Amino acid sequence: MKIRIINPNSTASMTAKIGECAKSVAAPGTEIVAVNPSDSPPSIEGHSDGAKAIPGLLAEIAKGEEEGFDGYVIACFDDTGLDACREIAVGPVVGICEAAMHSASMIATGFSVVTTLSRSVPIIEELAEKYGMHRKCRRVRASELPVLALEEEGCEVREQIRDEILRAIAEDRCEAVLLGCAGMADLTDWLSDETGIPVIDGVVCAVKMVEALIGAGLATSKVGGYAAPREK
């Protein structure tokens, strides 16, 4: 099984971290290839960054189809371009926000999300609504860390995220916390230990979900909303 993980931003160090994280949980027999477009913004912070990343993202899906990939992960917590990717791919495509929310809903009655900047909060809230998770999603919180600060890894960054998780536990009546950025994937274990609550990373969940869908013999439905694009 070949899974292509596409980090829609152009920061290669983040792609490497994501790929490593994905490989550490992939099943035996799953081949992980982590890529990123070269012509997209270095980080996706808001709607227009996301919009600018999509053409490169779609090109990576198209390349994946040529190379025979079985499924895809979109490794940005905004689930950038997810519906458009599904039109182009034959196999399943899973976003990391979607995967984290579906997973959390099966192990907890409610969860909060800790993301980067507050400008991303309405985007993630809209995804929760779209996925039917608005009741389970108690609150989306911003740590006010920019995405790329996560690449300059230092103690303070992870402690800032930990403190926001502790606030979520105290105030939101949440039973799990989702990390709202692919760049936080390497902090999951430390944060779970520090906070005593399941801390869930979307990259890990999405890899396992796309393996699950492929293993269940499911491909993207080509009847209706995800039909292949029409030729012009």
Place this chain on the structure above:
Amino acid sequence: MKIRIINPNSTASMTAKIGECAKSVAAPGTEIVAVNPSDSPPSIEGHSDGAKAIPGLLAEIAKGEEEGFDGYVIACFDDTGLDACREIAVGPVVGICEAAMHSASMIATGFSVVTTLSRSVPIIEELAEKYGMHRKCRRVRASELPVLALEEEGCEVREQIRDEILRAIAEDRCEAVLLGCAGMADLTDWLSDETGIPVIDGVVCAVKMVEALIGAGLATSKVGGYAAPREK
């Protein structure tokens, strides 16, 4: 007041029709400029067409900002890239689906939409949900006419749309019908006459809505979700 109407697809004849329609309803003192990107798909039929149109659309907004436009209309019923455009524009940006739905909700207790292909139905349903119009939107119907068939204007095309409207009246308990494609803008009057129900075109509504917002002194809020993109 200068309003820039952006048809996100690259079909210039459709842009011309949209511009004409917009000018016919614009208030005295409103200058309408209708444009389209040259590097986008000739029609937007589904998510990936939409995604491919966004970079050109954002460039048209950026150009508009340089040239001092006061507001913008996105003239595709999928409201392509609307949130991203709002980050870049200072003045208001209005989508034609959004404008038509808000307008309809103030003159009727429920409406149906008649669009082009069935692949667009889930996209418009999701917009209805996003705008809080899912209760008022009785049903989204496909006429199964491709977007560009609307450019080859013939009697059959408009009759096919009329017949779908008549089915909506008979089956959906709707009190108004929205035309779910910018390319139908010139058929509004004829369809209203034929069907005896308010038939609402999004281009007309969006021009009047953006005039209204500007006239009310409102600009896009730069606090939160529509803040200007961060510099990288």
Place this chain on the structure above:
Amino acid sequence: MKIRIINPNSTASMTAKIGECAKSVAAPGTEIVAVNPSDSPPSIEGHSDGAKAIPGLLAEIAKGEEEGFDGYVIACFDDTGLDACREIAVGPVVGICEAAMHSASMIATGFSVVTTLSRSVPIIEELAEKYGMHRKCRRVRASELPVLALEEEGCEVREQIRDEILRAIAEDRCEAVLLGCAGMADLTDWLSDETGIPVIDGVVCAVKMVEALIGAGLATSKVGGYAAPREK
């Protein structure tokens, strides 16, 4: 274009303020007439005040129809009697809460409302639900100022409202604030300046919205819920 603005309460000083405010934003060619019934409560604070105001309000609509008005604004933030007025009017009728909420939803991802007394909070929350704005409406807040205190204009009144807006910004994650009473219409600019967030007045929005609907050629649908009253 002739627009009749009906303040459903009987306080003439408030009607004058509303009319002035409306005229200041009306398009060239729009004639504004602001009226109020003489036999309604001096202020509308709660359901029964509203109910008592409706017969006089309907009479003002009927008078407007005889005099050839093209559209109407109901200038009370409870949108008193809005559906009943639509049955009687041929042209569009717009409530100021409705207009403010629709407008806010096109320039911000979320807003709060600052109104007068806490007894009005559930009424406005129910309107938000009815208009499909409950997700966008972060919170309805009471300043605990009675409606008529706004007529005794003094510094303290406007400062009390400003302080509630500042609390809304700090606590609600709102991107705009709606003034939840027609009597606050003259404070908009000062409050926007003081708080740095778009502060939105419903009277202004409703005037521009009803101009927009008329300009788009739309009248109230007479099929179904807003059909003219049956003769008995």
Place this chain on the structure above:
Amino acid sequence: MKIRIINPNSTASMTAKIGECAKSVAAPGTEIVAVNPSDSPPSIEGHSDGAKAIPGLLAEIAKGEEEGFDGYVIACFDDTGLDACREIAVGPVVGICEAAMHSASMIATGFSVVTTLSRSVPIIEELAEKYGMHRKCRRVRASELPVLALEEEGCEVREQIRDEILRAIAEDRCEAVLLGCAGMADLTDWLSDETGIPVIDGVVCAVKMVEALIGAGLATSKVGGYAAPREK
């Protein structure tokens, strides 16, 4: 226990029928007084009829308070003026639509409503939404019988309603049917027998509900939305 049943329209024969129906189910010790305002429309068919009926309705509540009534029933399926009445009454006030929907929700997983004219359908749908019953309310159906036709009692009228109930059973997957007009109260038993499904009348349910609330020691909360009207 004294319960005042107010038919908000001015048709005395309907008030008599409602009163009889109420008395037939009242508990021993419950005194039923059925009244109607004299200055309201002869039937309530749509929003403006309802609005015109409210002042007389409120006066009947006020009279009831003076005379020491313990609770009230509003005997129109639009639950005309219900919130306003609650501000004025100390004891509980129950609408017949509300009572029928709450009752149905405790004996069936879903129900349909058969009402008079189609113009009332959006009003009842909005009530279902307000009461949280939109999921349980499968469909609101119009028999297209005007309210007063129910007073000219003939076989055809009741057969027309029966036929609509049979269509509801066949098409809506409903497990009970609500009669959507106080004027149908006398047909309940015959319709249940003919259709083999629980047919529920709101007058009966509301009498028993208001008895239940009073018996439970509950009065209308005077904290917040139903506080007594402010003196001006």
Place this chain on the structure above:
Amino acid sequence: MKIRIINPNSTASMTAKIGECAKSVAAPGTEIVAVNPSDSPPSIEGHSDGAKAIPGLLAEIAKGEEEGFDGYVIACFDDTGLDACREIAVGPVVGICEAAMHSASMIATGFSVVTTLSRSVPIIEELAEKYGMHRKCRRVRASELPVLALEEEGCEVREQIRDEILRAIAEDRCEAVLLGCAGMADLTDWLSDETGIPVIDGVVCAVKMVEALIGAGLATSKVGGYAAPREK
């Protein structure tokens, strides 16, 4: 009229308290029998306690059917096994959470719930959603008192509940408070007096509601979801 009140847990002192409370509000002519299964958990605190109580609960319903009971109350605020009981009973079956929420919705625009342990909060929130009461239910609060602490009646217990009610009034904008455990039934009057807000007990409401349904001639619908179990 014979009503069987089933406390699904096996603590007889609680059953006695519930029975007493029920008798104090029952109408003349209503015979109350309060029972509990002997083989169920001593208290229901969470999903698995509830699940273990259901077989005994169903047996009590079956026994009631044999003995000719007209209706049933499930006296646990989780409304344990309510749908299953409805399949077996001919007459109406009412849960105390359901009865309290429906009652509260007719006397207040919003309410909060004060229950025992925080593990019960998501269960009650899900019931609010199921009954369409999620908008009216402002918040479900835990006093962190275990169910059986309510049996060791002491001043501190009732004061702890009172303090949580006072917090609900201050923070939730609620207009009534529901006691979220059958074991609190005897505290209602004292708590109402202390807090100045309607405090609502589910046992009382459910007794009156089931009397009301029976009095209205309503039985559980046997068409669809509550049809009698199929023989195997």
Place this chain on the structure above:
Amino acid sequence: MKIRIINPNSTASMTAKIGECAKSVAAPGTEIVAVNPSDSPPSIEGHSDGAKAIPGLLAEIAKGEEEGFDGYVIACFDDTGLDACREIAVGPVVGICEAAMHSASMIATGFSVVTTLSRSVPIIEELAEKYGMHRKCRRVRASELPVLALEEEGCEVREQIRDEILRAIAEDRCEAVLLGCAGMADLTDWLSDETGIPVIDGVVCAVKMVEALIGAGLATSKVGGYAAPREK
């Protein structure tokens, strides 16, 4: 990885079929054990059958915990006792309805369900609501085949299901169809071939989902709603 699949009914032939189906999709290294309680109903058709099956089901989870199982599947489309099982298990517990709905939502914009008897329709609709899938779940349809008819496998049974799927495609605008009973697990491939739409079986999806959750390092959160039962 050891996964215990519990068929909550007592029909061993169905358990065998489910186990076979599960093994055919399990990953290398996953050990599948399929069991059923001996003291539960032979089929689960409605709420009371479900309630009666839960004690045996919980005992099977408890046995699984002793024997060191890593996760569980509840193999009944009503997701019988799911929340109660989660309190007892340390590892993840997944229901087949839940798994099928989450999976479908990642490969299609909307789906229908084809189940056995119409009495199960409201149960599955309530699950769709609980899981946030009510917008994606276009319709739940009954084939009117009893559960055990699926064990007497003959051509007619599978053709009856196929015909209902074809009706779903024609009428519901669905993009995938879920088989609403564990006993249909062996028909998936044939039905997909016959209907040309993704046909999704819950057993397969649940096995892959629970593998995914375990592989992602996730266990049931023990903070809040799924905390271990309290000792009495």
